[in-house]
Amino acid sequence: MTIPDTVEAREAVDLLDRTRALVQPELRGACDTLPGPMRRVAMYHFGWEEADGTPAAGAGGKAVRPALVLAACQALGGDPDRAVRAAAAVELAHNFTLLHDDVIDEDVTRRHRPTAWTVFGTADAVLAGDAMLALAVRLLAEDPWPRSAEASARLSDCVIELCAGQQIDCAFEERPPEEVTPEECIGMATAKTGALLGASCAIGALYAGAGEREVRAMDAFGREAGLAFQFIDDLIGIWGDPERTGKPAGADLAARKKSLPVVAALASGTRAGAELAELYRGPMGAAAVARAADAVERAGGRDWAQSQAAERMSKAVGELARAVPDLGAAGGLLSLAEFVTRRNR
Amino acid sequence: MTIPDTVEAREAVDLLDRTRALVQPELRGACDTLPGPMRRVAMYHFGWEEADGTPAAGAGGKAVRPALVLAACQALGGDPDRAVRAAAAVELAHNFTLLHDDVIDEDVTRRHRPTAWTVFGTADAVLAGDAMLALAVRLLAEDPWPRSAEASARLSDCVIELCAGQQIDCAFEERPPEEVTPEECIGMATAKTGALLGASCAIGALYAGAGEREVRAMDAFGREAGLAFQFIDDLIGIWGDPERTGKPAGADLAARKKSLPVVAALASGTRAGAELAELYRGPMGAAAVARAADAVERAGGRDWAQSQAAERMSKAVGELARAVPDLGAAGGLLSLAEFVTRRNR
Structure with missing residues (x-):
């Protein structure tokens, strides 16, 4: 974790630390009930054990989604302690998608370690994901809270949306980059990232006993903040400072990723967009990466993504104000939104 | 479906037909809500559509598990109409495991058609399975029935057990057959087959408003009947009449399957067991299959499986009598148990 450099960032880091302290025992206790090999995959994936079963010091992810559940509950006057189980459920659902997505995308690194499927095989990783869901x-x-069935219905709808997002992502890989539209790309990011951040906030609202209007506004807040996060993440993937991101400059370009600024540039109908398309068809060495970054910028992809990120954050705050008219009570949520959209820069 | 040749079989076939008529609209309606490509995988998998989306006449499986839900509910004095949604949920969970197991096992045929992953690819099949769960x-x-949360907890426990069963099955494949014990093999069959039949009956009992004792006895009934089914299925896999099974004689031996009679024979410490182990190390042509079937029989594998099947069925009926003291009310369940353990012979 980088050193927090603003009041909001310090607040968010505190909130995430407190969330992990509250939610991790529930999460780990649940994973501990899994039969044999699926338990080992889960313990490894969360970073609590090494592949051979010896203890590891991993923190099990940043816990952004559980923190949103608890902060949303608190912002609407609920008792976050009652929502700890729901927060753990959301984190399990998130990690179920990570396990399956890593298998499907054949990704080999997650949280600075080899992905579960590379260590335990595809079958065990898929089955451990299933078991986590x-x-x-x-x-x-098993949660006696009266709105837990509503939370379960929301979470299952969200899982379907996450799967749809992953499916769209896979389908993009098979199309030439210039055929993917920015709207499709935003739709994919909404399903893959926005949906679960929205569901986390909505479930927190349900655990505060909120009405339908507040729940819906909380969902919209999380979705818009999630989209803002994705735009900024994609900007970082091209122009992030390698010293802060821990990745080489232009990492997403080197991987020919169809990220939001890239797709916008390719669809811009500009000469720079055509140059980018041409570059993406060839080998992406350091020089090509630098030229591609320049082309994305000249084609307007960087400005568009930056203004979209700002617009989404402003929409998010608007939705939050609908749910929590006294925004002073929503400090936790605002600092989390601020934090996720500025992380690691 | 083969022509029913006993009163019980006719009753079971009627029950399955009525179940499909009740449950299929719910099931199909649920799958119809899935986004784009996952909907297509689901509609194909259930046999309602061809791969290109044109309508197909498939019946979507025999619906044994939904029939158990409805029959268990009725046997305990409940109204089966109220349990239709739960019956559809059980069938969805079953088909989620089929989609994932086919990917993991690389099976290419299901219900006489190419498996979903061979048609739509691994990613879409895994994601459609996730979405079905x-x-x-x-x-x-979303079911307003007051015990639906209990049903959901049972179903999720069962899903974990199904995943564990599949995991054990995969692990067996990597071990020499003579190292797998009959007890391990029974444990695997309990998890892979017994668990969901048990959960189906238990969920039906919950929807009848039954007490913990009845629910537990119904679960045990389904599990024991499921094990009886597995023993008989494994016997058919070696000695089934090809005209009735539609598979060549000794199909499981030709595939070197570690089925229950085979594992018992290998673990018997007899000369015939050693012969079988030797045969399993070589090519399994027609002559080897015939010799292997003979070796399983001489090693006591056939007798053991037959007596186990009978013992499990008798245990199942004993458990059923605990849940439904007047067995006359449990005719549907008995005919289903009878039916699944005699099918296709």
């Missing part, structure tokens, strides 16, 4: 469902089904 | 959860979460 089932654990999430069980946590909510 | 989420649909099952949503059906239960």
